[in-house]
Amino acid sequence: MRDFRDAKAMAQTLRESLTTKAVTISHSESLELVSRMLGVADWNTLSALLHAERRDATVPAARLKTTTAVYPAVPLRDLVPFPNATYPMFVGRERTVQALNQAFEGGREIVVAIQQEAAVDEPRFSDVYEIGVLAQLLELEPLADGTFRVLTRALRRVALRSFATEASGYQAEAAEVSEGAARDARDLIRRIYQRFQDYTAAHGILVPDIWLFFDQTRDPGQIADTVATRMKLPVSDKYELLATLDPMKRLERIEALLDLSQRQISANYAATKRQALDHADGRRHQYATLEHLLLALIDDAEASAVMRACDANLAGLRQSLAQYLDNELKHTVTETGSAEPTAAFKRVDQRAALHAQEVGYAAVTGANALVALFAETRSPAARLLADHGVSRGPTDKAIARGVGKGAQ
Template sequence: MRDFRDAKAMAQTLRQSLITKDVTISHSESLELVSRMLGIADWNTLSAMLQSERRDTAAPVARLKTSTAVYPAVPLRDFVPFPNATFPLFVGRENTVLALDHAFEGAREMVCAIQRDAAVDEPGFADVYEVGLLAQLVELERLSDGSIRVLTRGIRRVALRSFASLNSGYRSEATELVESPPVDAPDLIRRSIQRFEDYAAAHGLLMPDVWSFLDQTRDLGRIADTMATRMKLPVRDKYELLAMLDPVKRLEKIDSLLDVSSRPFAPAYAATRRLALTLADRRRHQFATLEHLLLALLEDSDAAAIMQACNADLGVLGQSLVDYLDRELAHTVIETGTAAPTAAFQRVERRAALHAQETGHPAVTGANTLVALFPETRSPAARLLAEQGVSRWRVDKALARNAGKEKG
């Protein structure tokens, strides 16, 4: 892919393909889906990254001139950036625009300050957190509405000694923060990467470059920052990660956030899970597969309601699952013993717990488990769902509608 226009072409092709399947989405929705397919959070980020790649010359790397210096500053609402990440910023406040102009006239360095309260329009020193990010400005574009889109690359953590509005915009005196010396923690790295893989699968993130980086590095700080950049967390939690100067503690914190093994099952889903294992035991199957699980989910009120909202015929789906279990898994029949969940079954349950955490559910439900099935694209369960028109996109839409009704 050369630039953002190729991504737009992909989005158009996706829309046309879905239309043939009687699925209609807007142009903006197709752009967001393409972005997620490529492992990027949203279309604005993807467009900015692709345009940055087309530049003939790279921006110079920012270096703190002294241990403490004064820089143009940008207050950020509801967003916490991390070192080594490239991200777009959309700014419109007069003092922020003035600061950006000043930065581009100089060394193209600025301090990103994270606001404590996004509702504050003119923040002062008391309204921003103590730790911020020194960043390099890569590209600036003035938009028709008077705002500015600027592509930015995070460099390093800094401590804010001041933050004020001057005639030339926001300014901040910042001091470089030194992280704890590196240590070797292979078990922590391995465990956190495994859990992050589940997290990425649960969120449909395809990140080939990230996986290659994680496989090659043993830098705990870089690993933690790479994960934190892509995790959906409240601003306060993300800031806590930014403010941690000990790479070990930072990665341990992320590992604990990714660990959902202690999240309980809702009573209804606990019964559904038992039914899945029972369906395997009745057939004397050696393993409880995703097909056993999906068949049980047809009896789960939360999951069944979502599938029906996607216009699935649960009777047809159930018969297809029974046919598959009785014909295709006959070779797994054992004389004695009970069925054990397959690795895929266990992966789905871990992803379901992550989804429950993300959506604010105190316990795992059948709906969370249904969402967690979709990354298992090679399974017959996912194929049979697709045949009924049940997709991750449609399930997300149904869940959003239900959430809106509950709030109303």
């Protein structure tokens, strides 16, 4: 035997076999029996011996020695980890903490299971998705509120064959999955590289090392997982990427998610953007600015609903915007032509599509544009929003309650 997981798998098999014969033993008793079968006095001694074989590496890479194996498990509510990335996890459920303790006492390996519904406090097998991740625990930090911060390195995808509660916490039986052979995807990778640059710029995502990674790596699966890790998506969309085992199909799905030009725009928001241009044209302004857009958003059904949920003074905001546009933008008045959206206007429009994708909207609404406007911190529009009681935190909470979603 070369790995403690083999011993645990044997213990699980022994326990299940005895159960079929109406003989019930605990998990710890089955471990003790397997230890004696292997000629060791008890499980603590066997665990120490096996752990000692692994000390040549501080955090050794995990390898499944059999088709399936049993691990301590951690269910996650709002995070989908991808292989080859390091994540901080914040845990507090008692059974999760028990599973972590068991993992730290052994080989520091766990199965991460993604919950289908975040509201479920005691998940069972039917409450988690089929594909999970085998991960390595790096460090455990207790927090002041009684929870724990766990730094974890995701290693690779596994298929969950079971997920249950044991005396030692959550446990899962996991099987290896094949992701298929890597194929040449240079053209697809080049397109994703270009689109992801635009995506990170619009979202304000700092990825200083990823461009070097693109230059050095041509593995479609690794590139897909690296990009997916950094995309802001609903859990369901991220899980679809995790569960897409074929690397090429995973890359194609990511390309589609990055292609915001295909994102549907709600009828209300399309009318709002036209109204913003009309506000500029009516004043013969050369450019349509964020202030023109915000004035139009006051009359947008979804955006105004969110602002009212924040107790905004919409009448005061409308008056302040009109004064600004009439007095501060006189230098942009032109005799001919129609208004051209400014670069900031275009950034907000693009960022609105990203936000709609992030919160799972089928179409972009004015509420998404309102959120996107907060990032333009130097604009008078953002300042006027704050002056009249609209800030990012309450806006996010209103949208989370379903305000501003409109008819999807």
